[in-house]
Amino acid sequence: MLIALDSQNHYVQADLIKEKNIKGSLFCPGCRQPVYLKRGKIKIPHFSHYQASDCFLFSEGETLEHLAGKQMLSQWFTQQEIPCMLEAYLPKLKQRPDLLIWLDQKIPVAIEFQCSFISEANMIKRTQSYQKAGYKVIWILGKRFKLKRKLTAQQRLFLYYHKNLNYHLFFLDTNHQKLHIFYHLIQFERNELLKSRNYQVSLTNKKITLKTIINHFETLTYQP
Ligand SMILES: [Zn+2]
Known part of the structure; x- marks a missing residue:
């Protein structure tokens, strides 16, 4: 986890905290058990x-990968002045999205950086619980979900649909600090090869913002 609670019940972030400033114990925001800071080369x-x-x-x-991805995304949103909370615990839902951002004041967007296997039932349950409470949810996939010649059942779970992008998926490559949006995904038959287009965004390029991406896709057309 990247966020802990200090003895005054304030949130502290692992990459920003200075060891000499830690007074007293630190606690897990979930179970309230004591935690410690781990830092290495x-x-x-x-x-x-x-x-x-x-x-x-x-x-x-x-x-x-999971820790690095959460941190990269949080820095990327923060530098664009998009309100962003890391690992915010939502007590009503008993969920803790990796990130929570606000693109406007009304609708919070939960972002899940999925690096490990998740069962279909669990993924649907979590998605529905966010949606019922008025959150949008964006699943961004890690390297174990990398696209190959055909879509897997796991990858299908995370497909999004938009009129311009058609079917699409979000990936984060933490090694190269790149966000990939694979769109116009087509695979007609089970045994046919997957076709897609890839829009890449380097998270270290400050000129490319979420607005740039949204504007790009707004002008896009799709002809089946
Ligand atoms: Zn805990």
């Missing part, structure tokens, strides 16, 4: 439970 600074815990919100062994 190749690691992304993050918090970890002291004991192998049965925390309902944060499983231990969160991958470097």
